[in-house]
Amino acid sequence: MSDDDLVTILAAAIALPLDPAHREGVALNFGRLLAQAEIVMGVALPPETEPAPIFRP
Amino acid sequence: MTLPDGPMSAAAIAAAIRGRKLTAARVAEHALVLIEARNAALNAYTAVLAGRALAEAHAVDAAIADGSDPGALAGVPYGVKCLFDVAGLSTRAGSIINRDLPPARQDAVLVRRMAQHGAVLLGTQTMDEYAYGFTTENVHDGTTRNPHDSLRVAGGSSGGSAASVAAGLGAVALASDTNGSIRVPASFCGVFGLKPTYGRLPRTGAFPFVFDLDHVGPLARTTEDLALVYDALQGPDPQDPACAGRAIEPALPHLGHSPTTLRIGVLDGWFHDKADAQARAAVRHIADALGASTHVSLPGAEAARAAAFLITAAQGANLHLANLRARARDFDPAIRDRLLAGTLLPAAFLLQAQRVRRWFSEEAAEVFRSFDILLAPSTPCSATRIGQDTLELDGICYPARPNIGLLTQPLSCIGLPIVSVPVFLAGALPIGVQIIAAPWRETLALQVCAHLERIGAVGAAQVA
Numbered sequence: 001m002s003d004d005d006l007v008t009i010l011a012a013a014i015a016l017p018l019d020p021a022h023r024e025g026v027a028l029n030f031g032r033l034l035a036q037a038e039i040v041m042g043v044a045l046p047p048e049t050e051p052a053p054i055f056r057p
Numbered sequence: 058m059t060l061p062d063g064p065m066s067a068a069a070i071a072a073a074i075r076g077r078k079l080t081a082a083r084v085a086e087h088a089l090v091l092i093e094a095r096n097a098a099l100n101a102y103t104a105v106l107a108g109r110a111l112a113e114a115h116a117v118d119a120a121i122a123d124g125s126d127p128g129a130l131a132g133v134p135y136g137v138k139c140l141f142d143v144a145g146l147s148t149r150a151g152s153i154i155n156r157d158l159p160p161a162r163q164d165a166v167l168v169r170r171m172a173q174h175g176a177v178l179l180g181t182q183t184m185d186e187y188a189y190g191f192t193t194e195n196v197h198d199g200t201t202r203n204p205h206d207s208l209r210v211a212g213g214s215s216g217g218s219a220a221s222v223a224a225g226l227g228a229v230a231l232a233s234d235t236n237g238s239i240r241v242p243a244s245f246c247g248v249f250g251l252k253p254t255y256g257r258l259p260r261t262g263a264f265p266f267v268f269d270l271d272h273v274g275p276l277a278r279t280t281e282d283l284a285l286v287y288d289a290l291q292g293p294d295p296q297d298p299a300c301a302g303r304a305i306e307p308a309l310p311h312l313g314h315s316p317t318t319l320r321i322g323v324l325d326g327w328f329h330d331k332a333d334a335q336a337r338a339a340v341r342h343i344a345d346a347l348g349a350s351t352h353v354s355l356p357g358a359e360a361a362r363a364a365a366f367l368i369t370a371a372q373g374a375n376l377h378l379a380n381l382r383a384r385a386r387d388f389d390p391a392i393r394d395r396l397l398a399g400t401l402l403p404a405a406f407l408l409q410a411q412r413v414r415r416w417f418s419e420e421a422a423e424v425f426r427s428f429d430i431l432l433a434p435s436t437p438c439s440a441t442r443i444g445q446d447t448l449e450l451d452g453i454c455y456p457a458r459p460n461i462g463l464l465t466q467p468l469s470c471i472g473l474p475i476v477s478v479p480v481f482l483a484g485a486l487p488i489g490v491q492i493i494a495a496p497w498r499e500t501l502a503l504q505v506c507a508h509l510e511r512i513g514a515v516g517a518a519q520v521a
Contacts, residue, residue, distance in 0.1 A: 010401035018397065019385060025394030026401075032459065033370055033398055036363035037406040043360045043413050051411035052418065052471075053269050 003031040060087050064225030067133040067282040071175070074132035077121065081132030085114035085177050088134040092179065092226050098207065100199045101221040103139045104146060105180040110134065113177045120175075128175030130289055137231045138218050139181035140188060141165040142262035150264040151186040151214070153197050154380050154387050165262025166297075167231055167273060167290050174289040179227050183217030186389040188233060188266040189373055189396070190214050191241050191461035192441065196389040200443055203245060204520040205486055209440035212245030212461070214238040215276070219246040222276045224520050229277045229286050233263060235270045236365055237435075237465025240477040240489060243276055244435035247479040247487025248517045249283045249506065250276045254496045255472025256301035259294030267372040268299065269411075270365060270469060278517040280506040283476065284308040287499065308500040312507040319429045319505070322353035324493075327362075328433040330451045331463045335488055336434035339480040343432055343490045346514035347505070353431065355424055361417040361467035364410035366459075368470075371407050374399030391458065418471040425495040430505055434464050435477040435489030465491070474499040476506045478515040487518065 004027045011018050018026060058078040065073075073079040089107050096102050120127040137143065140150040142161035149155045163169070168178065183201045185193055193201040193216025201216035203209040204224040211220040215232035219242030222230050232239045234252040243250030251274045258273050265271055275286040288309050293302035323344050329337065344350065374381065374396045377388075381400060385393055424431070437450050441457055448455045450463075468475060473496060477489035492509075494502040509515045 007398075007401060010403075014400060016397070016400055017382060017385075022385060022394060022397060025390070026397045029370075029395045029398035030401055032456075033367060033402060033406075036366045037402070037409075039360055039363040040367060040406060040410050040413050043357070043409070043416065045409075045412050045416055049412045049416050051408060052414035053411060 003027045003034065006030065064278065065228065066279050067130065067228040067277065068279070068285055070133050070228055071129060071131045074117065075121065075127065081114035081117035081177060082111065084132050085110045085134055088179055088227060095224060095226060098202065099204060099220050099224055100201045101182055101217040101224065101226055102136060102180045103149065103183050103198055103217065106143070106178060110177050110179050113172065117175050117177065128173065129285060130171060131175035133176045133229065134179050134227050135171065135176050135229045135231065136179050136182045136218060136221050136227045137168060138184050138215050138233060140184065140233060140264040141168055141231060143168060143178070143181060146181065148264050150188065151184040151195050151198060154384065155264070166259045166294050168262070170290050171231070182221055182230060185214035186392045187373065187377065188214040188235055188238055189392045190458055191237065192458055193217060193242070194443065196391070203440045205247060206440065208442060209486070210245065210443055212242030212440065216242045218276050219243055219248055219250070222246070222248045222278055223517065229275055229282050232274065232276055234272045234274060234469060235266045236369060236469055237462035239274050239276060240435045240465045240475060240491060241461055243477040243479065244487070244489025245440035247481060248276055248278055249280060249479060250274065250477045251283050251287055251499070252469060252475050253287065253499050254474040256299050257303065257499065258290050259297040259300040261294050261296040265376060267369045269368055269372060272469065280503060280510050281309070281312060284312055284503050303497070306500060308503045311500050311504055314504055315508045315511070316501070316504050320427060321347050321349035321430045321432065322351050322428040323349060324355055324431050324433040325352045326354045327358035327467070328464055331437050332434045333438045333450060335439055335482065335485055336437055338482060339488045339490050340432055340434055342480055342482065343478070343509065343514060346509055346512060349432065353424060353428060355421060357417045357420050358467040360413050361470045362463060364413040364417070365466040365470035367402060367406055367410040370395065370399030371402045414470055417467070421471055421473065429494070429501060431493040433491045433493065435491050436461055437463055439486035439488045468493060472496060474502055476502045478506050478509060479517050480515055481518050
């Protein structure tokens with residue numbers, strides 16, 4: 001599936017209107033995000049590693 | 058006392074005004090004349106607040122005449138990145154969209170603290186739209202030009218703030234740093250910039266970008282000025298949920314202590330590979346000055362940078378989602394497409410990114426068991442050309458605008474306190490080196506900077 005196809009599906013999932021004039025730039029940037037996601041998903045983390053943000057009620 | 062031809066430090070200005078050798082009004086008038094003469098070429102200020110500046114200056118002079126203490130920043134002229142609330146102005150944050158916001162009813166907390174210490178606000182300063190960029194090439198407000206080379210960018214996103222300080226259009230400035238937005242322009246413009254520990258300084262009244270990563274801090278032409286302002290800004294604020302509420306830990310009184318027994322490491326791996334020859338030479342210059350020869354790895358820097366990249370895209374996008382739906386065409390195109398893409402990120406990536414952030418923080422803590430200070434370039438290269446699309450590093454061609462922060466992003470991702478110090482190598486544009494400390498050890502990083510300045514290894518150069 002191309003980055004452009006993914007953009008179409010994910011934008012529909014959150015009902016985000018995309019101007020056709022913006023699609024190419026969005027797909028390009030989404031591809032860059034996927035490349036960074038691949039790096040992050042490649043890190044093997046132990047189950048006890050908590051997400052970083054701390055909420056203090 | 059007459060004002061010198063070159064810019065005075067904030068400390069010298071405050072001392073002269075407190076000592077009744079200069080008036081704050083004279084200093085403010087002089088700063089406003091300089092801005093009038095030079096801002097059209099630099100594009101560092103988005104709004105000049107002459108009336109407010111003169112009123113604040115006269116109040117300082119009146120306090121001195123009354124025998125009152127005008128504050129440690131008496132009459133120090135400064136500007137703020139245009140994401141800080143200034144009473145009576147809409148907080149534009151570099152956008153068109155925010156011009157529709159009602160004027161701020163009060164100043165941001167840090168602007169109030171500057172005023173309480175006697176500083177004089179000159180105006181608001183140019184930035185990348187919503188702080189999402191590293192070049193301050195803003196489609197709405199124009200490009201801020203580098204004071205050292207007008208064909209080059211000032212860096213971003215706090216480009217107007219760094220350029221103003223480098224050019225002497227204000228002694229110091231307040232800015233923000235989410236992924237490098239203080240350190241990158243400090244590097245490109247040849248000034249000092251402090252990004253304190255995440256949670257040290259309150260962001261209340263500063264327009265947000267990425268709640269998990271947003272920091273605020275000062276830019277200055279000397280370490281002493283950086284510490285002077287940093288000390289004035291410290292203190293808890295319950296309105297900022299991320300503010301850690303720590304007691305004030307003044308740095309200025311400790312700057313005179315030259316650190317002699319520090320364990321200093323030079324970061325290699327990512328921080329070496331993603332730097333060009335000049336950036337590597339700048340780090341060697343600082344390492345030699347400090348007698349540091351040990352190289353150290355910080356495992357996971359690339360993953361931390363990726364985590365920061367993803368968190369930024371997703372949180373920034375969420376912040377602006379309503380406007381992205383309703384008026385996407387009103388965004389700067391360079392920012393809009395990045396934000397729109399960020400709205401689409403699956404949760405799995407974001408949660409993993411937040412866990413990587415925790416893991417990397419623990420990796421860094423392990424390194425800090427063996428080292429007090431770490432060194433790395435602030436930017437992969439010196440200032441890029443206006444309109445430059447790509448960077449070539451380590452044989453790889455990168456899009457320039459998202460990647461100028463390659464060396465700052467992994468570190469702000471985990472909130473470490475860092476000072477970017479300016480290095481001027483012969484015949485080259487300035488470039489910054491990051492002096493990196495463990496969390497809450499800003500004073501140590503500033504001590505090292507002050508030492509480097511005393512021995513002549515770093516310093517802001519006067520702009521012709």
